[in-house]
Amino acid sequence: MMYRWATRAGRPPCIVGAVSTESRTLRFRAILGPGGLERDRSIEIAPDGTILAIRAVRDGDGPCGGGLAVPGMPNAHSHIFQCALAGFGEAARGDDSFWSWRRAMYRFANSITPEQLFDIARHGYARMLRAGFTHVVEFHYLHHGQNGVRGPQTTQAVLAAAADVGLPISLLPVYYRTAGFDGAAPHAGQRRFAHDSVDDFMATVEALGPAAAGVAPHSLRAVPAADLAELVAGVDATLGREAPLHIHISEQEREVEECLAARGRTPVDLLADTVELGSRWSLVHATHATQAERARLRSAGARVVLCPITEAHLGDGIFPAREHFLAGGAAAAGSDANVRISPIEEARQLEYGQRLRDRRRARLATEAGAGSVVWSWLAEGGGEAAATPAGPAGPRRMGRIEPGYRADFVVLDREGPHTRGHDWETLMDAWLVGGDERDIEAVYVGGERRVERGSPAGEAEIRSAFGKAMREIRRVL
Numbered sequence: 001m002m003y004r005w006a007t008r009a010g011r012p013p014c015i016v017g018a019v020s021t022e023s024r025t026l027r028f029r030a031i032l033g034p035g036g037l038e039r040d041r042s043i044e045i046a047p048d049g050t051i052l053a054i055r056a057v058r059d060g061d062g063p064c065g066g067g068l069a070v071p072g073m074p075n076a077h078s079h080i081f082q083c084a085l086a087g088f089g090e091a092a093r094g095d096d097s098f099w100s101w102r103r104a105m106y107r108f109a110n111s112i113t114p115e116q117l118f119d120i121a122r123h124g125y126a127r128m129l130r131a132g133f134t135h136v137v138e139f140h141y142l143h144h145g146q147n148g149v150r151g152p153q154t155t156q157a158v159l160a161a162a163a164d165v166g167l168p169i170s171l172l173p174v175y176y177r178t179a180g181f182d183g184a185a186p187h188a189g190q191r192r193f194a195h196d197s198v199d200d201f202m203a204t205v206e207a208l209g210p211a212a213a214g215v216a217p218h219s220l221r222a223v224p225a226a227d228l229a230e231l232v233a234g235v236d237a238t239l240g241r242e243a244p245l246h247i248h249i250s251e252q253e254r255e256v257e258e259c260l261a262a263r264g265r266t267p268v269d270l271l272a273d274t275v276e277l278g279s280r281w282s283l284v285h286a287t288h289a290t291q292a293e294r295a296r297l298r299s300a301g302a303r304v305v306l307c308p309i310t311e312a313h314l315g316d317g318i319f320p321a322r323e324h325f326l327a328g329g330a331a332a333a334g335s336d337a338n339v340r341i342s343p344i345e346e347a348r349q350l351e352y353g354q355r356l357r358d359r360r361r362a363r364l365a366t367e368a369g370a371g372s373v374v375w376s377w378l379a380e381g382g383g384e385a386a387a388t389p390a391g392p393a394g395p396r397r398m399g400r401i402e403p404g405y406r407a408d409f410v411v412l413d414r415e416g417p418h419t420r421g422h423d424w425e426t427l428m429d430a431w432l433v434g435g436d437e438r439d440i441e442a443v444y445v446g447g448e449r450r451v452e453r454g455s456p457a458g459e460a461e462i463r464s465a466f467g468k469a470m471r472e473i474r475r476v477l
């Protein structure tokens with residue numbers, strides 16, 4: 001069977017620029033480097049898209065890439081199919097919780113076809129790129145066809161969608177075995193996610209070849225502790241000992257209580273007692289991790305992946321980000337359920353959540369301001385969450401503007417609706433509190449200018465295909 005995306009030639013016009021074969025230099029009026037703002041910098045970029053050198057501008061440097069270049073934001077956690085669910089399930093029904101939302105998500109997940117998934121994913125990934133996400137870590141659990149029929153079509157649809165819009169992707173196949181801490185078998189709504197055993201799952205991972213960047217045990221409720229160690233051993237043997245491992249953890253208080261009742265420990269402790277928790281681990285949410293658990297994950301070199309918009313949307317709670325930040329913890333940002341796709345709004349929700357909790361201002365800030373500090377913190381953590389050993393896919397260090405890192409930039413100017421009147425020093429604060437993608441002048445991935453301000457014609461086709469998929473999907477929601 002031939003899928004229609006397999007025959008689609010070329011890239012949509014929202015992606016601009018051709019792949020270079022020689023090194024080149026871009027000039028910016030300012031960059032946000034690891035040490036803060038630097039004025040008038042030239043960035044030399046290798047043909048493979050890696051930053052070679054950064055220095056003060058001199059005569060004869062290449063074309064001006066624009067205003068202020070900040071690191072492209074790696075999106076450390078996405079379930080792309082869920083962006084089609086945004087706005088459904090908002091009416092009050094009396095039992096409105098994470099768990100009732102999850103039931104609606106299952107109904108939807110069981111009905112979606114690979115063709116619909118492609119159109120939904122392409123629309124979502126194009127929005128990511130335009131909003132300043134320059135890489136996506138896709139926590140992919142929609143493995144099988146409808147009713148659990150095995151086949152690679154849904155995975156291929158996700159990969160093809162990312163390739164079509166030019167967004168680099170780290171696909172993390174998700175291991176999902178049980179419906180809860182009691183070890184019950186997955187129910188009908190979870191059929192497309194589930195595998196029968198670690199061996200069964202690792203066969204799926206192996207079949208993906210280099211397309212699998214790492215692996216994600218879904219959660220402690222979906223993966224028995226006995227399977228976890230076996231899974232990590234399987235990943236070590238198949239993908240190597242540095243391959244990233246991501247897991248949903250301590251998102252809901254009920255989940256923490258069930259874990260404690262069933263296993264006698266809270267989730268992060270259970271995880272750390274079961275596997276070696278190191279820098280390859282990203283703990284998604286960790287909203288209700290205890291203070292001791294947070295200290296434990298920090299000392300192990302693991303990081304949290306915060307998804308502030310989704311956590312607010314689902315009523316999860318507020319992660320104590322200020323304490324984690326002040327203690328030197330690492331954090332990445334994820335768009336998770338993709339109800340709103342915007343890295344700057346994730347940063348804003350994160351900062352504002354802390355302000356509302358503490359009834360104080362500037363919770364994730366230093367004397368340099370809040371915008372550049374929060375953005376750099378999340379970009380760097382996102383780069384670590386998405387990092388993989390060098391391979392055929394090219395350089396995989398990202399999240400900083402520094403030699404050796406992929407040349408991913410979000411370029412802001414002083415002509416945006418929310419940045420006008422600011423100098424380079426306060427521009428990131430203006431963007432944090434009020435801005436959106438309309439303030440973005442350009443987005444670069446691997447040194448290639450992929451998105452420019454405006455609304456190019458290519459988006460119309462992506463939107464129209466998404467609209468068609470949505471009309472079909474409405475029938476089951």
Ligand SMILES: [Zn+2]
Nearest residue numbers: 079139248336
């Ligand atoms: Zn998630």
